[in-house]
Amino acid sequence: MARKRTIDDIARLAGVSKTTVSRVLNSKPDVDPNTRERILRIVKEEGFVPSATATGLAGGRSHLLGVLVPSFTWPMIPDIVCGIAETIGNSAYELVLYSLNDKTRENGEGDVIDHILSTNLVAGLLAVLPGQSSKFVLRLHQHGFPVVLIDDQGDPPLVPWVGADNQCGAYDAVKHLLALGHRRIAHIQGPMKYVCSRDRYEGYCRALQEHGIPVDPALVIEGAFETPSGREATQAFFSLPEDQRPTAIFAGNDLMAFGVLAFAEEHGIDVPGDLALVGFDSISSSALVRPSLTTVKQPFQEMGQRGIELLLSIIEQSDQQRLNVRPAFARDFTRLSSSDIHEPSSAPPLRIQLATSLVVRASCGMQQRSSISSV
Incomplete structure (x- = not known):
């Protein structure tokens, strides 16, 4: 049985670095067109399927996103996750789910946050109904880690937020x-x-x-x-x-x-x-x-969609600054009406409030x- 090709193999066959292969696989603009064409041809010939983790590490940034949810038995969670998955399907990212089950709460919710920070596995975190965990999520935000909250139950923190009116x-x-x-x-x-x-x-x-x-x-x-x-x-x-x-x-x-x-x-x-x-x-x-x-x-499904779009926009802001390229997921948020966005005067985190029916x-x-x- 033939050995599965890796990103190292593609880089060796193309005569380029793993970083260059990663940039091509992630559709980055600053790659010579001839080099891009050669890499894509080799990828096709070798039947190479890129790993989200490997390409992210090679390119200097993970292409995994964390989603922190309470118990999966909560009735609204499937709709929110459905909205998240629908949006992620149109991006270069994949999901890692973290659940705050009873055992997690006994051991300390902060342990989950510490794990997210220490492993450097995911590029950002979408926290769904974090409740008492909000203070730990705020700690991530204070470390400069990209975080978005969905429908937080506590007092509004200084973190980007999506919820209902x-x-x-x-x-x-x-x-x-x-x-x-x-x-x-x-x-x-x-x-x-x-x-x-x-x-x-x-x-x-x-x-x-x-x-x-x-x-x-x-x-x-x-x-x-x-x-x-x-x-x-x-x-x-x-x-x-x-x-x-x-x-x-x-x-x-x-x-x-x-x-x-x-x-x-x-x-x-x-x-x-x-x-x-x-x-x-x-x-x-x-x-x-x-x-x-x-x-x-x-609108639980829309909350998931808008939350993950906002998180992607925040994550890709660094690329925008470096390459002066507008993030693809930023477009929806620049056109929000004043009724959609609530920004405290003391701090300006984006707050998107969706209508109910x-x-x-x-x-x-x-x-x-x-x-x-x-x-």
Whole structure:
């Protein structure tokens, strides 16, 4: 069986250095046309398939990108990774996945970051929902390592970021319930230590206030972004006197909305006849429950696409400066509108905020509820 050709073999046959071969394989412009043609001919004749790691090392820069994700079982991760993979497929890069599973958290999340820095394996890192790991990701950024965050749950760090407009999404959800005639609208918050939970609560309050409806503290309960907490919150709402109970619930995420549906089924509460319901996220199972869940759709796949494009733009900035060549992935970000970008005055990291959309299904009811009186 013939030995597999390496980049060293191609360089030897072409009479050039490995660096020159790497530059040709990565479509760099500063290679003599005759030399480029000779290398490509030898690559084809020898059936050489380049290794992303080898060509990156030979060219002085890795062509692997790290993607740091929480547990792969989180329902939004497949859509985000799908967007990442779609974009990577059109580039010269490949992915290395790092997961913050339970064992990793026990051993220390900082160990993963230390490993990324010490191995010098990847050219940059896309951190998805890093949560408590944000401080470690910030450390990478402070070392000059290219980093982009997707939908960070903590306070905005000084790191390039891509996420959704949680406040507007919540506002649209509650405004829809108001248009259906509801006035006693409860809200199950996500954990208020997260910025997204606070933003969704602000959107809920804004919609009520615009309709002259004061926020009733008895109709706001903090949940845990998990199904049991949605059930517990609904139980508390329906423990109120009958005339004080909500006619609609806006849940801070779909999993908590599933808890509302479970409680309603157990206690003979008709959804949407007795209780309208809207969730947030539009995970795939939201269309499969009965009744199907009206929910705010986060553009998870687009988050993955825009996040990896931004990371590639940052990584290739060094090439732009050296060769005065515009990075291919920079083009989309120079045309962003002011509503897409939020840059703190104290520091200017790029923040791309994507629009959400309301997906109307059966759980909220389709008709105006004229029988519901105003408070």
